[in-house]
Amino acid sequence: DAGITQSPRYKITETGRQVTLMCHQTWSHSYMFWYRQDLGHGLRLIYYSAAADITDKGEVSDGYVVSRSKTENFPLTLESATRSQTSVYFCASTPGLYYEQYFGPGTRLTVT
Amino acid sequence: SQQGEEDPQALSIQEGENATMNCSYKTSINNLQWYRQNSGRGLVHLILIRSNEREKHSGRLRVTLDTSKKSSSLLITASRAADTASYFCATDAINQGAQKLVFGQGTRLTINP
Numbered sequence: 001d002a003g004i005t006q007s008p009r010y011k012i013t014e015t016g017r018q019v020t021l022m023c024h025q026t027w028s029h030s031y032m033f034w035y036r037q038d039l040g041h042g043l044r045l046i047y048y049s050a051a052a053d054i055t056d057k058g059e060v061s062d063g064y065v066v067s068r069s070k071t072e073n074f075p076l077t078l079e080s081a082t083r084s085q086t087s088v089y090f091c092a093s094t095p096g097l098y099y100e101q102y103f104g105p106g107t108r109l110t111v112t
Numbered sequence: 113s114q115q116g117e118e119d120p121q122a123l124s125i126q127e128g129e130n131a132t133m134n135c136s137y138k139t140s141i142n143n144l145q146w147y148r149q150n151s152g153r154g155l156v157h158l159i160l161i162r163s164n165e166r167e168k169h170s171g172r173l174r175v176t177l178d179t180s181k182k183s184s185s186l187l188i189t190a191s192r193a194a195d196t197a198s199y200f201c202a203t204d205a206i207n208q209g210a211q212k213l214v215f216g217q218g219t220r221l222t223i224n225p
Contacts, residue, residue: 033211033213059214090154094211101213103155
């Protein structure tokens with residue numbers, strides 16, 4: 001199906017474990033993004049990518065790693081999960097500068 | 113740092129009434145966008161207004177932008193129960209790069225039947 005998907009939709013993990021959240025889009029959009037949404041903070045940008053193999057940090061990138069070997073995929077890895085990373089994570093994509101962003105359904109991550 | 117700030121944080125109105133939400137931001141922007149988020153879902157784009165535009169319409173939505181006051185408003189006319197959602201403004205500051213959107217904390221809109 002066309003669109004942007006995220007997996008898993010829900011994840012519970014323990015402190016210190018590595019977790020990877022997946023994002024896949026079928027539009028061949030150049031730009032992809034990862035945000036986290038927390039009460040009281042709105043959405044905050046974690047990382048973004050302008051194209052395959054081009055990534056850059058956002059506002060809250062500490063503790064996260066991204067890669068983009070293929071245009072359609074943009075995985076986000078929490079190298080050693082902490083309780084403060086409990087959040088809802090959204091992936092988004094857009095075809096280019098000054099365009100709207102298309103959001104995935106989100107992944108609710110709980111770190112215990 | 114928060115670029116866009118929505119006001120009010122929560123708004124409850126009767127079905128059929130108009131709803132107005134405001135967004136203020138701090139630095140010069142390229143564009144301002146409004147998004148809607150239904151409970152437990154991803155964000156859906158509503159309108160993008162460029163810095164050289166003053167007003168834009170889309171169906172029952174009307175967005176204004178006043179760059180001199182660094183503010184925008186979203187008006188939803190003839191509200192419906194399905195408009196119940198959170199609404200976010202997002203800006204891309206000129207000195208941050210066009211794709212680094214900064215979101216406000218949102219306005220939670222409730223439409224009462």
